[in-house]
Amino acid sequence: MKSTWFKDSVVYQIYPQSFQDSNHDGVGDLKGIQSRLDYLNKLGVDVVWLNPIYTSPNQDNGYDIADYRSIQSRYGSMDDFDELLADMHEHDLKLIMDLVVNHTSDQHHWFQESKKSKDNPYADYYIWRDPVDGHEPNNWGSFFSGPAWTYVPERGQYYLHLFADGQPDLNWENEKVREEVYDLMRFWLDKGVDGFRMDVINLISKPAGLPDAPQAPDAPYGNVEQAVANGPRVNEFLQEMNREVLSKYDIMTVGECAGTTPDEAMHYANLDDTELNMIFQFEHVNLSPNENPALTKWNDEPIDLVELKQVFSRWQTELDGKAWNSLYWNNHDQPRAVSRFGNDTPEYRELAAKMLGTILHMMQGTPYVYEGEELGMTNVHFKQLSDYEDLESINAYHQFVDEEQLVDSQTMLNYLEDRSRDNARTPMQWDDSTHAGFTDATPWYGVNPNYTDINAKAALADDESVFYYYQKLIQLRHDSELIRYGSYRLLDGDNPDVYAYEREYNGQKLVVLGNFTDQTLVYGAVEQTQGKLLIGNYDDDQGETLRPYEAKVYLVDAE
Numbered sequence: 001m002k003s004t005w006f007k008d009s010v011v012y013q014i015y016p017q018s019f020q021d022s023n024h025d026g027v028g029d030l031k032g033i034q035s036r037l038d039y040l041n042k043l044g045v046d047v048v049w050l051n052p053i054y055t056s057p058n059q060d061n062g063y064d065i066a067d068y069r070s071i072q073s074r075y076g077s078m079d080d081f082d083e084l085l086a087d088m089h090e091h092d093l094k095l096i097m098d099l100v101v102n103h104t105s106d107q108h109h110w111f112q113e114s115k116k117s118k119d120n121p122y123a124d125y126y127i128w129r130d131p132v133d134g135h136e137p138n139n140w141g142s143f144f145s146g147p148a149w150t151y152v153p154e155r156g157q158y159y160l161h162l163f164a165d166g167q168p169d170l171n172w173e174n175e176k177v178r179e180e181v182y183d184l185m186r187f188w189l190d191k192g193v194d195g196f197r198m199d200v201i202n203l204i205s206k207p208a209g210l211p212d213a214p215q216a217p218d219a220p221y222g223n224v225e226q227a228v229a230n231g232p233r234v235n236e237f238l239q240e241m242n243r244e245v246l247s248k249y250d251i252m253t254v255g256e257c258a259g260t261t262p263d264e265a266m267h268y269a270n271l272d273d274t275e276l277n278m279i280f281q282f283e284h285v286n287l288s289p290n291e292n293p294a295l296t297k298w299n300d301e302p303i304d305l306v307e308l309k310q311v312f313s314r315w316q317t318e319l320d321g322k323a324w325n326s327l328y329w330n331n332h333d334q335p336r337a338v339s340r341f342g343n344d345t346p347e348y349r350e351l352a353a354k355m356l357g358t359i360l361h362m363m364q365g366t367p368y369v370y371e372g373e374e375l376g377m378t379n380v381h382f383k384q385l386s387d388y389e390d391l392e393s394i395n396a397y398h399q400f401v402d403e404e405q406l407v408d409s410q411t412m413l414n415y416l417e418d419r420s421r422d423n424a425r426t427p428m429q430w431d432d433s434t435h436a437g438f439t440d441a442t443p444w445y446g447v448n449p450n451y452t453d454i455n456a457k458a459a460l461a462d463d464e465s466v467f468y469y470y471q472k473l474i475q476l477r478h479d480s481e482l483i484r485y486g487s488y489r490l491l492d493g494d495n496p497d498v499y500a501y502e503r504e505y506n507g508q509k510l511v512v513l514g515n516f517t518d519q520t521l522v523y524g525a526v527e528q529t530q531g532k533l534l535i536g537n538y539d540d541d542q543g544e545t546l547r548p549y550e551a552k553v554y555l556v557d558a559e
Ligand code: ISL
Pocket: 060, 063, 064, 100, 143, 163, 199, 200, 225, 256, 258, 297, 332, 333, 392
C-alpha cells in the first residue's frame, strides 16, 4: 500500500462556535482556536477539520452559506483566518475546511437572483419545478421535517431544499454551478488549506425526473435519503472535480455520505485517487433506529454489540486494499460517544471512553476525534424542549408529537435526550471556572453542568486521564505500520459483550479486546496472554479476566 499523509493522520474536529471564545461575546472564534494549538500539539493530532466558518444567517449553524469567500464576523476576519492557517502550519497541523455545496443559504446572492424570475443569469442555479395540481412536485420530505419544497410566488414555482427552507439545493446539472464550486474551492486551496470535508456530497446528483421517494406507512413524506443518495451522476461529478481541482493540490478529502454501502465507497474512496480519499459512512451511527420507520433515527434504545461489530467488520474487510476508511464515533451531528456506545455514569465513564477509543483507533483508516471526546465529554441530558437549540430536534418534536401524534411528549423528549445533535454542541470544557473557561461572557449555548469534574485542566493534571490515553493511542498509530495498514479479522463475532479483533501485517499481529459491559467477564478465546500488552485501561493485566469496560491491545508474533 502506498503511504500518503491522509492515511497516517489523526484528525481533530472543531465546532468553532463551541470551542473557545476570545473576544468576550460568548461565541467561539478563530483567535480562540489559535490560542489552543499547543493543546492540540500535546494531544498529538495531525489535522484539524473546522466546521463552516463562512458568512451565514445560521439557520443551520453555518451549514447555510451566504458567501463562500468571507468569514462570518462573529468568528473573526479573513486576516484572522490567514493568521490561524499560518500558525497551524507552524504547529505542524494541517487544516481542512467544510465544503457545503449541495446547497447554499437562501441569502446567497445566487439564490436572491435566482428566485426573481425564470430568465435571469442565475435562474438555473437551483432546482425549480412547477406545482403539480397546485401542490409540491413530489412527496419528498426535508431532513429537518416538513416538505422538501417551498413555493416562491415571484417565480410561480417551488424550489427544492433537502434540508431547511433556508438551504436551497444547488443544481449540479448546470455546468456553471459546477464551475462556481470549483472556483471557490481553488480560492481556499490557493490560500494553502490542506483539504475539505464535503458536506452531504453524495446528495448532489438528483435522480432524473425527481420521482416520488419510498414512504413509510405513518410517515408524512417520502424518505429523501433513499431517493437521492448516490444519485446517477455523483461519481462523474466527483471525477470532474478531482480532475479540475483536487488532483492539482497535495490535500486530503473526506465526503460525508449517509446511506452508502462499502460497494459504493469503493468508487468514492478508491485508492487510484480519482474521486475522494475517504468517506464518512453512517451505518454504525444509524444502528438502533426506531422500530417505526416514520420516526427514523429518533429512539433511546442502546446499540446491539453484535450488529455494531458486523458493521465495522464489513467496512474494515471490504475496503481493505481497495479503498480507505474514516473512523469516527461521533461528530457535531451525533450524541457523545461515551453516552451512546459506552457508559457515562461517574463510575464507568473514563473506562468506557478509553475502551471506545481503543476499539476505534486500532482499526484501519483515518481516525477522527470530535472536540471533547478526548476528555470523555458526555451528553448533556436535557429534560425539556426549551433546552434545545438545533432546528432538527425542535422540528422533529413538533412534527412527531404535535402534528402527527406518533409519540407522546415524554417519549420524544427521551429520544431527544439520547440522540439530539445538541448533545455535541455544548461548549468545550476547558477548566472548572464559570462557563468552563470557554467564555467569560454569557455563552451562546449553556455549558454541560458536569464541567466542574470533566474538563481539560483536570485531565492534563491526571496521568490516568482519558486525554493521556488518547495521546498514547495516537502515538501508537504514528509509530506502527501494523496499526495503520494491517489487515483486520473479527474474532468471536457472536459474543454480545466483547469486541475482539486482530490486525496482521508483515508477520506481526495485534489482538484488540474491549468489554462493552459493566460486568467482569472471563474471556479466554484468544492467545492474548502470550503477547506483549501495548496499551490497556486498567493498571494491571489479569489475563483472561476482563473487568467492566476493560480494553487491552496485545502485540503477538503471527505464525
Ligand atoms: O444526521 C442526519 C439526519 O438526521 C443525516 O441523515 C444527514 O445526512 C446529516 O444531518 C447531514 O449533515 C450535514 O449536512 C447538514 C448539516 O445540518 C449537518 O450539520 C451536516 O453535518 C446540512 O448541511
